């Protein structure tokens with residue numbers, strides 16, 4: 382339903398789509414927080430789609446299996462960057478944009494900043510070159526909020542060890558690689574502080590969830606019930622959603638019309 386139809390008499394509630402991303406080093410606690418945030422948002426009445434990168438669609442999950450498989454070693458940095466970007470293009474087109482258009486909150490475990498950090502810095506391709514490569518995959522989509530779980534190497538390594546899973550091709554890189562990756566997440570946050578939240582990953586999980594949920598709930602608050610054309614059709618005025626695709630604002634409310 383188009384935003385314009387929100388002027389129909391009897392609009393009871395509107396929901397707003399938003400893209401919320403968790404970034405950080407391997408073992409920082411991202412997957413834990415994705416699930417916890419989804420529970421908090423659902424309890425508050427939001428419709429949530431959880432997803433991850435690389436992955437989220439059948440094709441992107443297939444690319445994930447390929448690119449993380451330790452048997453494919455060595456892989457050139459360029460090949461690796463292109464594989465992550467191709468998975469992302471499918472993820473954005475087939476899963477993220479449609480969910481945002483339905484007014485859902487999409488919570489993703491990693492997104493483009495992971496490419497900037499791992500391929501840009503870790504593999505030495507350059508952060509801005511990798512961001513430029515990904516422009517084609519993203520087609521203007523920018524997360525409304527990126528939460529960086531800033532983790533020190535000792536914490537990350539002990540958490541990964543406790544989890545007891547075999548290491549993938551990226552996880553098995555040296556400590557210096559992971560420290561450089563973490564530094565890049567912080568640098569990207571410093572470039573656009575208004576749409577980032579940097580949190581110490583060593584904090585108790587519940588405390589992290591509460592802080593993120595507060596910000597996410599404000600970001601996705603339903604628009605006030607109204608039959609006024611002005612309030613019903615100006616979602617772009619809300620902070621955060623101005624970062625949506627310029628050609629296709631995913632902030633457009635989806636209305637629950639009372640019949």
Ligand SMILES: Nc1ncnc2c1ncn2[C@@H]1O[C@H](COP(=O)(O)OP(=O)(O)OP(=O)(O)O)[C@@H](O)[C@H]1O
Nearest residue numbers: 406407408409410411412413540544582584585586
């Ligand atoms: N705030 C926290 N405090 C203590 N332990 C935590 C915290 N958050 C997560 N953990 C634990 O640390 C381990 C790694 O967490 P999780 O799988 O969520 O990290 P991740 O960032 O998604 O890792 P990866 O990138 O490798 O998939 C898990 O065993 C999890 O229970």
Ligand SMILES: Cc1cn([C@H]2C[C@H](O)[C@@H](COP(=O)(O)O)O2)c(=O)[nH]c1=O
Nearest residue numbers: 407434435465491492495496499551552
């Ligand atoms: C999206 C993305 C990911 N990576 C790396 C980062 C991790 O080591 C793995 C993904 O594993 P996780 O358990 O889901 O965290 O892939 C990358 O190098 N580049 C990317 O764009």
